[in-house]
Amino acid sequence: MPPSRDDSVETIQRELTAFARRARATAARMHPELSLVSFTLLAHLADQQGCRATDLAAHYLLDKSTVSRQVAALEKLGFVERRPDPDDQRVQVLHPTPLGYETLASVAASRRAVFRERLADWSEEDLSRFAEYLERYGRTATRSEK
Amino acid sequence: MPPSRDDSVETIQRELTAFARRARATAARMHPELSLVSFTLLAHLADQQGCRATDLAAHYLLDKSTVSRQVAALEKLGFVERRPDPDDQRVQVLHPTPLGYETLASVAASRRAVFRERLADWSEEDLSRFAEYLERYGRTATRSEK
DNA sequence: TCAGGTGGTTGTATAGTACAACGTAAATGT
DNA sequence: ACATTTACGTTGTACTATACAACCACCTGA
Numbered sequence: 001m002p003p004s005r006d007d008s009v010e011t012i013q014r015e016l017t018a019f020a021r022r023a024r025a026t027a028a029r030m031h032p033e034l035s036l037v038s039f040t041l042l043a044h045l046a047d048q049q050g051c052r053a054t055d056l057a058a059h060y061l062l063d064k065s066t067v068s069r070q071v072a073a074l075e076k077l078g079f080v081e082r083r084p085d086p087d088d089q090r091v092q093v094l095h096p097t098p099l100g101y102e103t104l105a106s107v108a109a110s111r112r113a114v115f116r117e118r119l120a121d122w123s124e125e126d127l128s129r130f131a132e133y134l135e136r137y138g139r140t141a142t143r144s145e146k
Numbered sequence: 147m148p149p150s151r152d153d154s155v156e157t158i159q160r161e162l163t164a165f166a167r168r169a170r171a172t173a174a175r176m177h178p179e180l181s182l183v184s185f186t187l188l189a190h191l192a193d194q195q196g197c198r199a200t201d202l203a204a205h206y207l208l209d210k211s212t213v214s215r216q217v218a219a220l221e222k223l224g225f226v227e228r229r230p231d232p233d234d235q236r237v238q239v240l241h242p243t244p245l246g247y248e249t250l251a252s253v254a255a256s257r258r259a260v261f262r263e264r265l266a267d268w269s270e271e272d273l274s275r276f277a278e279y280l281e282r283y284g285r286t287a288t289r290s291e292k
Numbered sequence: 293t294c295a296g297g298t299g300g301t302t303g304t305a306t307a308g309t310a311c312a313a314c315g316t317a318a319a320t321g322t
Numbered sequence: 323a324c325a326t327t328t329a330c331g332t333t334g335t336a337c338t339a340t341a342c343a344a345c346c347a348c349c350t351g352a
Contacts, residue, residue, distance in 0.1 A: 006262075008273035013261045015280035016165060019287070021186060021206065023166030024339090025309080037339070040167060054299060060167065063341050068301055070339085090299045090348050115159045116152075118286050126279065127154035133276040134161035140264050141165070171340080174307085183308070200330060209310050214332055216308085236317050236330045 012137075030114065031107050033077075039111075041070055042079055042096055042104050050083070050095040079103055158283075176260065177253050179223075185257075187216055188225055188242055188250050196229070196241040225249055 003011075027036040034042070041056055048055075057067045071094060074080040079100035085091035096104060119127060149157070173182040180188070187202055194201075203213045217240060220226040225246035231237035242250060265273060 002270075003274050003277065005270055005273060006258075008270075008277040009258065009261050009265055011277035012265065012273070012280055013257060015277070015284045017169070017182065017186065018284055019162060019280075020166045020169030021182065022287070023163065025207070027163075028309095028338090035338075036163065036167065040163065052299075061171070062339095064300065065302080065342080066340055068299095072301090073338095088299085088349070092300080111159060112152075112155065115155050118283070119155055119158065122282075124148075124151055124154070127151060127158070128149050129275065130279040130283070131149065131154040131157035131161070133272065133279065134158055134165075136268075137264070137276070138161045138164055141168070170308090181307075198330080208308095210331065211311080211333080212309055214330095218332090234318070234330085238331080 027111075030110065034079075034103060034107050038070055038074055038079075039104070039107055041067070042074060042100055043108070045080065045094055046096050046101060046104055050093050052085075052091055052093060056094075074100070173257075176256065180225075180249060180253050184216060184220055184225075185250070185253055187213070188220060188246055189254070191226065191240055192242050192247060192250055196239050198231075198237055198239060202240075220246070 024036050027039070031039070040060065044056060044059065045051060053067045053071055054064060056062070056071075057064045060067075062070075071080060075082065078097060080094055081097050082092040082094060085093050122130070170182050173185070177185070186206065190202060190205065191197060199213045199217055200210060202208070202217075203210045206213075208216075217226060221228065224243060227241055227243050228238040229241060231239050268276070
């Protein structure tokens with residue numbers, strides 16, 4: 001007998017919740033030097049080739065004060081540098097430093113390794129379907145939070 | 147062209163991470179009276195029909211001090227009661243109170259509603275496959291953290 | 293030009309978490 | 323049987339991530 005719609009929803013909810021509960025601690029244990037949040041912010045900077053604190057806040061639905069402090073921490077660690085915006089003196093354009101890029105690459109690699117190992121015995125087809133489902137879920141979830 | 151194995155792994159990682167980052171805040175906004183963690187602990191008590199603080203800590207990989215404080219908070223809110231264990235005076239068996247069951251049911255219902263709405267336009271087949279994938283992922287993830 | 297909006301920091305408060313030290317109770321080994 | 327070790331739980335302390343509010347400096351448009 002196939003699971004009912006409600007059963008599936010229940011399972012999805014339970015598993016995502018469990019994952020959320022574990023994620024931070026796991027990430028922190030794996031990379032004491034770069035928390036889940038810092039990692040994400042730094043990755044975004046690398047991806048965007050620099051952006052403003054406000055952009056980070058908007059993109060991740062964080063308060064600007066939170067971003068301000070996270071960025072300050074990243075700067076203190078030497079992972080991020082601030083460049084003035086010639087068109088607007090209020091603005092600081094944030095960029096990863098070479099050390100930032102390096103650290104990001106190494107953390108990203110080791111995170112990837114963990115996931116890859118964890119998903120080692122999945123078929124290619126299952127992997128791509130799982131990825132698709134998560135993206136789809138992420139799109140609606142993000143939308144409803146805005 | 148189908149995505150490569152690495153692309154899929156990358157996506158899965160990114161989406162799960164994004165979800166983790168959002169989950170707590172979202173849950174807190176939805177249910178100020180019962181955080182994600184409290185909810186989870188209370189749900190476990192209901193599910194197990196009572197258990198010890200140590201069991202909660204082991205099951206959720208939390209420090210016993212964390213559990214102690216969470217339980218104290220739940221008790222203060224009137225959601226949990228402690229019963230002595232006749233066989234071991236050190237032990238307190240934790241049970242949801244009637245109010246605890248009630249609150250749990252209402253929060254669970256509203257959480258379910260959010261998920262149901264979010265997944266409303268998914269086909270039954272996609273839902274059940276997504277649920278399966280998450281369970282499968284959860285099993286390996288849990289194992290590798292222990 | 294000046295009123296209101298924007299970018300960012302800082303003060304304050306809260307939740308969740310870990311680790312260490314502790315008290316008490318049970319279990320174990322000699 | 324007693325001493326040692328282990329187990330359960332609490333409390334003190336500290337840290338991270340977070341939000342909100344107050345603020346300053348700067349920009350923009352009527």
